[in-house]
Amino acid sequence: MSRYWVQRLGFALLGLIALAVVAPILVVIGTIVVEGMGAISWEFITAMPFDGMKQGGIFPALVGTLLLTLGTALVAIPIGVGGTIYLAEYARDTWVTRCIRLAIVNLSGIPSIVYGLFGLGMFVLFLRMGTSILAGALTLGIMTLPVIIITAEEALRAVPTEFRTVSASLGGTRWQGIRYIILPQALPGIITGIILGLLRAAGETAPILFTVAAFFLPRLPQSPFDPTMALPYHLYVISTQVPGMPLQIQHGTALVLLALVLSMNLVATIIRSYFRRRRQW
Amino acid sequence: MLAQRQAEAAGADWREFVIEALIRVLGFSTIGFVLLIFLFLLREGVPSFYKVPLSNLFGISWYPTFGLFGTLPLLLGSVLVTVTAILIAMPLGIATAVFVREVAPNWAREILKPMIEVLAGIPSVVLGFFGMHVVAPLIRETLGTPTGLTVFTGGLLLAYMALPTIISVAEDALDATPKSYKDAGLAMGATQWQTIWRVVVPAARSGITTAVMLGMGRAIGETMAVMMVTGNAARMPLSLDSLFKPARTMTATIAAEMGEVAQGSIHYHALFGIGIILFILTFLINVAAAATIFKKQRRGGLR
Numbered sequence: 232m233s234r235y236w237v238q239r240l241g242f243a244l245l246g247l248i249a250l251a252v253v254a255p256i257l258v259v260i261g262t263i264v265v266e267g268m269g270a271i272s273w274e275f276i277t278a279m280p281f282d283g284m285k286q287g288g289i290f291p292a293l294v295g296t297l298l299l300t301l302g303t304a305l306v307a308i309p310i311g312v313g314g315t316i317y318l319a320e321y322a323r324d325t326w327v328t329r330c331i332r333l334a335i336v337n338l339s340g341i342p343s344i345v346y347g348l349f350g351l352g353m354f355v356l357f358l359r360m361g362t363s364i365l366a367g368a369l370t371l372g373i374m375t376l377p378v379i380i381i382t383a384e385e386a387l388r389a390v391p392t393e394f395r396t397v398s399a400s401l402g403g404t405r406w407q408g409i410r411y412i413i414l415p416q417a418l419p420g421i422i423t424g425i426i427l428g429l430l431r432a433a434g435e436t437a438p439i440l441f442t443v444a445a446f447f448l449p450r451l452p453q454s455p456f457d458p459t460m461a462l463p464y465h466l467y468v469i470s471t472q473v474p475g476m477p478l479q480i481q482h483g484t485a486l487v488l489l490a491l492v493l494s495m496n497l498v499a500t501i502i503r504s505y506f507r508r509r510r511q512w
Numbered sequence: 513m514l515a516q517r518q519a520e521a522a523g524a525d526w527r528e529f530v531i532e533a534l535i536r537v538l539g540f541s542t543i544g545f546v547l548l549i550f551l552f553l554l555r556e557g558v559p560s561f562y563k564v565p566l567s568n569l570f571g572i573s574w575y576p577t578f579g580l581f582g583t584l585p586l587l588l589g590s591v592l593v594t595v596t597a598i599l600i601a602m603p604l605g606i607a608t609a610v611f612v613r614e615v616a617p618n619w620a621r622e623i624l625k626p627m628i629e630v631l632a633g634i635p636s637v638v639l640g641f642f643g644m645h646v647v648a649p650l651i652r653e654t655l656g657t658p659t660g661l662t663v664f665t666g667g668l669l670l671a672y673m674a675l676p677t678i679i680s681v682a683e684d685a686l687d688a689t690p691k692s693y694k695d696a697g698l699a700m701g702a703t704q705w706q707t708i709w710r711v712v713v714p715a716a717r718s719g720i721t722t723a724v725m726l727g728m729g730r731a732i733g734e735t736m737a738v739m740m741v742t743g744n745a746a747r748m749p750l751s752l753d754s755l756f757k758p759a760r761t762m763t764a765t766i767a768a769e770m771g772e773v774a775q776g777s778i779h780y781h782a783l784f785g786i787g788i789i790l791f792i793l794t795f796l797i798n799v800a801a802a803a804t805i806f807k808k809q810r811r812g813g814l815r
Contacts, residue, residue: 234706237705242705248604259639259642263641263642316539321539331540331542334542334546336802337799340798342763342790344735344767344787345549347767348766348784349548349549349553352784357552407528430633434637436636437763437767464637470641470740478645481641485638488635492634493630500626500629
């Protein structure tokens with residue numbers, strides 16, 4: 232067999248493998264959309280669950296997830312963006328900086344359930360926040376940091392060095408250069424990082440198991456110190472803990488969660504590709 | 513206008529000082545968070561190491577209601593599921609990375625990359641849900657096992673959850689191999705296929721190793737999907753057919769039991785003890801992965 236035939240067969244095989252990686256993703260999304268579509272109605276989105284969650288909607292879980300994501304954003308954005316600016320603009324290559332990088336790699340590698348334990352130990356019990364949106368948002372916020380920092384740092388580093396030197400040559404201080412030149416240029420990348428981080432947080436179950444989530448709580452939270460239902464945990468509960476749960480409600484809940492996360496993903500992709508095309512340097 | 517600028521500049525002095533100090537603090541905060549996480553795990557978990565005899569703690573039965581806290585079956589469960597996942601994900605991931613980076617036409621790349629990102633974004637509870645309802649029944653029917661909730665089912669799902677990490681890191685590694693290597697290979701008369709497997713991939717070896725290790729770290733820490741599809745039986749997976757029997761991982765044990773234990777009980781401390789094991793395991797995996805990255809940077813000059 233000639234080596235060009237080997238190559239042709241090899242490439243075809245690689246293509247098939249790539250297909251085997253991608254096709255199941257479509258199957259997962261397709262199955263959940265097809266099976267869950269029937270459950271979706273205005274009432275399903277906006278009504279309280281009742282009859283042991285076998286009837287009604289998912290409103291409190293949806294609101295809970297939105298509030299949690301908002302709280303996570305409030306925690307993670309200032310810390311993440313500040314930390315990124317330090318790493319990209321101030322840090323020199325010393326052993327301390329290497330420790331920071333190692334810490335970020337580790338934060339991104341710590342299992343989500345261990346974040347849950349940490350949140351329980353520190354926020355819920357030690358700081359006496361109880362199971363609350365606050366405790367969950369803090370836990371998820373710390374978990375989200377590495378995603379934001381890694382993506383945003385890339386965006387800051389992509390801004391050419393000349394921008395910094397020109398800013399300095401015009402008499403701008405270092406901070407003015409960052410504030411008025413670097414950050415605006417890197418903004419799309421930073422926002423992409425934030426969205427990618429938040430969509431992870433929105434879909435996470437393990438970190439909120441013991442820090443926020445209520446099994447069944449058919450009312451909206453009144454303050455950050457209240458527990459709340461949340462979509463991912465709700466999906467776990469109704470698919471494993473409640474016997475006789477109608478399948479359609481399970482699929483409907485999965486569909487809403489999937490739609491929420493994928494639409495955030497889509498927004499991030501659009502922002503990134505739009506600005507990449509418009510960038511002039 | 514100028515006067516206003518000057519006044520601003522004077523006021524900016526101390527303001528900038530404060531801002532820069534704050535940025536410094538935020539920069540260092542990540543180290544603080546890692547330390548805090550470890551500290552609180554130790555605080556709640558260490559009591560299990562002196563309240564429970566070590567022979568019990570590293571024994572082979574986990575029956576908390578009878579005071580048996582043997583973590584060995586859970587550890588082995590995690591290892592078995594993770595190894596299964598990596599054995600599936602490693603060839604798929606490397607092949608896909610090579611395809612995307614070296615072979616695929618532009619249009620295929622434009623479809624593949626966003627799809628893989630979508631996979632990374634699918635919540636693990638949704639994948640677990642899909643696994644319960646679609647994958648598990650499929651495995652039960654094709655293999656004729658009594659239940660579809662097995663180590664293999666969990667490993668299969670985990671493989672797909674580890675794939676985005678493996679693919680994107682391996683792709684970066686392939687991208688970082690100098691173009692001159694490839695040109696040299698082709699100029700020597702090798703086909704593209706030969707150049708890829710004998711020049712480009714070996715040159716990217718350390719980066720690909722990092723990719724696989726990071727994927728392994730993800731797999732061992734995964735909780736929800738694993739809990740929903742591996743059957744949660746805390747037994748020693750020793751026989752050959754363990755692959756097609758239920759098992760239970762460390763992560764699933766914490767998730768399933770923490771909600772029901774009394775705070776401060778031995779069981780509570782033992783679950784945090786498992787958390788310490790998980791933290792140390794993933795820490796070691798990530799340090800090892802990062803070490804390969806640092807080594808590559810130090811080699812320098814090659815690009």
